[in-house]
Amino acid sequence: MSRAVARGLCAGFLGVSLVLGLRLDRWISGSESGLAWYESARLFPLLAITLVALGALAQLLRLRGAARAAGGDDEADAEVDARGSRGPLVAAGVAGLVAMALLTGWIGFVPSVVVVAGLLAHAAGLGARRALVFALVLATLLHLVFVLGFDVWFPAPRVLELIG
């Protein structure tokens, strides 16, 4: 799986860099024109795009060579060891963060944490009661530390406005 994801990522970066490189004039626009090449705002992005494209191409070729050699996966150089992580639960985690961003505006920060953390913990395989207790404790701690301690301000829940 890791090699297929690596190929997909590198191909994605290569494609994006080619599109950006070809349409650079369209996406870098503004007041200045007629500047010397070395003063242009396009110079550095072009160098960065070239680096991305060359790096992605070299990595794709390397992955192809490694596949031909039929070896195992490369040694892990990533900072996070993702071996053994399960796709559906990763999707649940992403959905949880999206839900937090959407729910906080409607029902407030603490209830959102209780709902999302509780559901996530339960989905991850923890019992319903333990997940609920965990979510309540976590929400209380986060409120005490960040809202009261560090003065992080969250928007007032819109549901209160609707109730009147």
Next chain:
Amino acid sequence: MFDPLIGFGALASLPVMLALLAGSVLGIVIGILPGIGPGVAIAMLLPMTYGLPPLAGLGLLLGIYVGAYYGGAVTSILIKTPGEASSIMTMFDGHPMAQRGEAERALSLAFASALIGGVFSALVLGLVAGPVSGFTSRFGAAERCLAALLALIFIARAYQKQFAAAAMMIGVGLLVGTVGIDSMSNEYRFTFGLTELQSGLPLVPIVIGLFGVAQALVLISKRPDAAVALPEAPLGRPRLAHFLEPFRYPRTLLRSLLIGTGIGVLPGIGSALSTTLAYFAAKRQSADPQSFGQGNPEGIVAAETANNANSGGAMLTVLALGIPGDAITAIMMGVFIVHGIVPGPTLFADEPHLAYGIFAALIAINVVILVCLLFLAKPFARLSQVDPRWLGCAILMLCFVGGYSSANSMYGVWIALAAGVLGWACAVAQIPVVPLVLGLVLGDVLESSLRQTLSVSEGAWSIFVTRPIAAVLLACCVLALLQPLWARLRPAAPEERLA
């Protein structure tokens, strides 16, 4: 030159002292907890430091950075589970000692060695940073540009077999850094008509996503491994004789101090390599190399001294050059930037209390951590038994708070989420993300100095070879790039072939 009065005087305020204490304890906890590194914790807490005085904010993050080194040693020795990659070497001799009933001795050795390493590197930093920043203050745009380029080459080279992937990620970081209004020409770059993108993509939510969200997704989605039980026997009271034992190996101690501090200065290398080098150097020089890996105290001294000696070296390039060497120091640069302080050669003249306060804080943090761990090592070690799924959920919620508070809007959360998905995909694909962060941080210095240099020379690249310091830096860049080619062409020695 390091002035201890200025340095320790700067620490004498309640917020700074509380931040040092909180950071140290949190660092130990982070080092012990399974699956969380100091990078994740520092990324999540960075937005919280905005309201603190600069030295308090940096003290909190430095405490986490150094505390994680110590915390990693506790679980390595007691339950053979290194909290950090840099603690693996400590495990080889520490755990066998714990198994034969010498856990207290192994821990005392590890803590004392780490203390020596940490204090030595802080003192070296204090003594060297001033003169180095005096030298680098003579740097013009060409030299700044090449110094940043050299740092990026070192970072890509540090990934050896993944060089192409690291170069690609550096490019992505540089490219992401160009989003927004160009400060020199006022042109819009990759803003796609979105107002939010005009001020660029913010560093903090990106870092929170790449490290925090990605790690949380992995922790939530993995089946937990069976926890290793703590030793039943009590650890016993710490003994002074064990604490002084590292001094019985003066050569190993000195060699490890030099390796740790030296490698800490080099961008992108990291403490895991310094502990490995120091450990095997000690083994090679030992009269009894066979005992390494079976509970030889000298192995712990070598690994832990080199491990903690990294912390001072890693701060040197930030303070003297304004160039971070790893992801953690890159994130710490955020504290400087938020407070309008420019890290680099002028820091010592503009903010002496802050610059010398950092050295003093590093020394104080090592002492605070040591006191905490000498008496509370076993209760702290129990934290390693925490189910990673709890941690994953908690980290995800912390990332939400961190992302939100970085911009005081959901914009930060969406960026953290996008970066988190990218970070997770990179982790699955085993593509490193640290080069992306460093490309993002260094991109601004690199671009502005490159354009300044070329404007001065009216587009002539020869300016990079006509200035002596620039020419030396350029030669270093070329050598760093060509060294692997030379190593490939050179016939391998018999022992290398065996390895």
